[in-house]
Amino acid sequence: MRELRSELTRLNRRGIWLGWLGLMAVFAVLINTVIYTIAANGSAPPGGGPGVAFPSMATLESSSGIVAGVSSAASMFGVITLSFWAIATASDYSTGLIRLLAAAQPHRWRLLLGKIGALLIWTVLATTVAVVVNLAAALPSAEAAEISTDFWMDDLVSEIARAWLTSFSASVVWGIIGLVLALLSRSSAIAISVGVGWVLLIETIIKTASSDAGQWLPGTTLTALAQGGTDDLSFAGAVLIGCIYAAVGLIIGLVIFIRRPITE
Amino acid sequence: MLTSIIETDTSAASITTDGLLRQFGSLTALDRVTVTLPRGGVVGLLGPNGSGKSTLIRILLGLIPPTSGQATVLGHPTTKPARYAGDVGALIEAPSFVPGLSARKNLLSLARLRGLPTTRVAEVIRIVGLEGRENESVRRFSLGMKQRLGIAAALLPDPALLILDEPTNGLDPAGIVEIRQLLKTLAAEGRTVVVSSHLLAEIQAACDYLVIIRFGELMFSGPMGELLDKAGARIEVAPEHPADVDRLRVALAAAGWSIEDDSLVVHGSAADAAALNRAAHEAGITLSRLTPIDESLEDVFLEMTAAPTRNPVAASQGARKKAATNA
Ligand SMILES: Nc1ncnc2c1ncn2[C@@H]1O[C@H](COP(=O)(O)OP(=O)(O)OP(=O)(O)O)[C@@H](O)[C@H]1O
Ligand SMILES: [Mg+2]
DSSP states (O other): OHHHHHHHHHHOSHHHIIIIIHHHHHHHHHHHHHHHHHHHTTOOOOOOOSSOOOOOHHHHHSGGGGGHHHHHTHHHHHHHHHHHHHHHHHHHHHHSHHHHHHHHOOOHHHHHHHHHHHHHHHHHHHHHHHHHHHHHHHHHHHHHTTOOOTTTTTTHHHHHHHHHHHHHHHHHHHHHHHHHHHHHHSOHHHHHHHHHHIIIIIHHHHHHHOTTGGGGSHHHHHHHHHTTOOSSSOHHHHHHHHHHHHHHHHHHHHHHHHHSOOOO | OOOOOOOOOGGGEEEEEEEEEEEETTEEEEEEEEEEEESSEEEEEEOOTTSSHHHHHHHHTTSSOOSEEEEEETTEETTOGGGTGGGEEEEOSSOOOOTTSBHHHHHHHHHHHTTOOTHHHHHHHHHTTOTTTTTSBGGGOOHHHHHHHHHHHHHTTOOSEEEEESTTTTOOHHHHHHHHHHHHHHHHTTOEEEEEESOHHHHHHHOSEEEEEETTEEEEEEEHHHHHHHTTOEEEEEESSGGGHHHHHHHHHHTTOOBOTTSOEEEOOGGGHHHHHHHHHHTTOOEEEEEEEOOOHHHHHHHHHOOTTOOHHHHHHHHHHHHHHHO
8 A cells, every 4th residue: 555655654763663663662661660669658549530540469479470660651642642643743744745635645544544553563563662671671670679470471362462451451542542642733832742641631630620521531441441441441441441531532533634725 | 008818718828817816814925826837938026025926836736725716736626735836846935955964865856756767867967057055954054055956846847837935035236147048048948946035136137927926915917028128118309400309399299299398208109110100200300319218127116016005096907007917
């Protein structure tokens, strides 16, 4: 598909490699340091906001402990994914490149599908980097915090596969949200601030105000999706709501992209 | 007065517009423009800043729809841009690229989008004279280099119709001559090149056919020579014997020529020289001078467009010319 190859060519640049994959790696290290330190201090984990859901000691010592970092910080990885989907989309407008692209391929839905395809490939890469770095960071973090890793090798492959898959699915929905925000605003700065502001501020406020209201909100849903379900929202429910977000987002994105005149 | 031949056979036209109107809110960027541009040759799209040139180009490329009216490009309606996109290359306003990518990778991504062989990238880089710099990041390119890269991108599909919005913007004098030469070469190979500009000398040097718009209104559309000949062209005459000046003036006026006050400057184009000479001869006067005053396009252009307050004289003149071009 021409549009996909074209988009991959444009994404193959240093800023994306270092920015996206680099941030995923740095964050994977950070989150592991944080969750083990908090668990070791014995302090009660801070209330699970939509940002990071701190795992309990029991979780960390179980077989899923080795991938706990990826699952618990899913929203943070999600926000990074959202940002790069938004940057890749909005920069076409800020550079004016969209004019050339749309003039060369007037079937705009093909352009958008090509972009989504390319970003999916990058999200596969980014999720893999996060999981791999997490694997490397978990053991030294656990040892430093003197947390038992005896069960970590049980079900290793299936735990990794599950963590990768749930984290990837959540990230894709985050990415689609970033894409839609970027198509609406045509500005990566606005798209990212709205996305990040939503997760870190607005959704937290809504949930604080009414704890049972916000289970279907994106941050909460996608965290539940990444963790394979939570007490409040089952995995199946999270998958369903996540799919609805993705589908609605894709439809809105396509309609905006095809309909709105290109005046940049 | 001004007349232009409006071709009715649209297959011979590269671009046609019919009552093309585009409004942005209350602002009318294009005001019912009807033109037919020939196929082949260099067409100049001339107008002062904000006159609607880029808006017209965007409509032609299917980027924005007109508020009303129709247009065709290479015989296809602009409502179906996919039918002609492969034959059209364009530079729309400032050249636009991914700053963090090299020139070559930028062109490569566009070549891939169009399904072109990657060898075409090196060809267009050579045509616009960017060899040696193609692996540098576009972020470090000078304005002129970006402009060349923009032209390279427009040339990628080897288009039958090339639309360049202010292509020489930011180029040095040598670069301007070079690009002008390139456009002429491309046109000589049978392509149609539409160039928009507010640089009059540039258009005058490069174009065969001209469209002038102002405040979104069509002021003129026709071959370049027609504009120069008809829009205020004059001939300076002088009798052999200075004593005959008044007699010559009377004779020419009697023959129907309009003469400027205090001088022997007659309104007429170079093609009228023989008729003038004959009129003088019939009055028994031998002319010692018969010189067409070479009016630069700039004078004509300013006369047509420089009236920001739309004073009545210019407005009526504009209306007359507009009526004539639409005839
Ligand atoms: N997206 C837009 N929204 C609102 N107004 C617009 C938009 N695009 C163009 N205009 C207005 O339409 C008019 C024509 O603009 P256009 O860009 O077509 O002019 P132009 O002839 O290309 O000018 P220049 O020589 O400066 O490039 C201007 O008054 C401009 O402000
Ligand atoms: Mg313009």
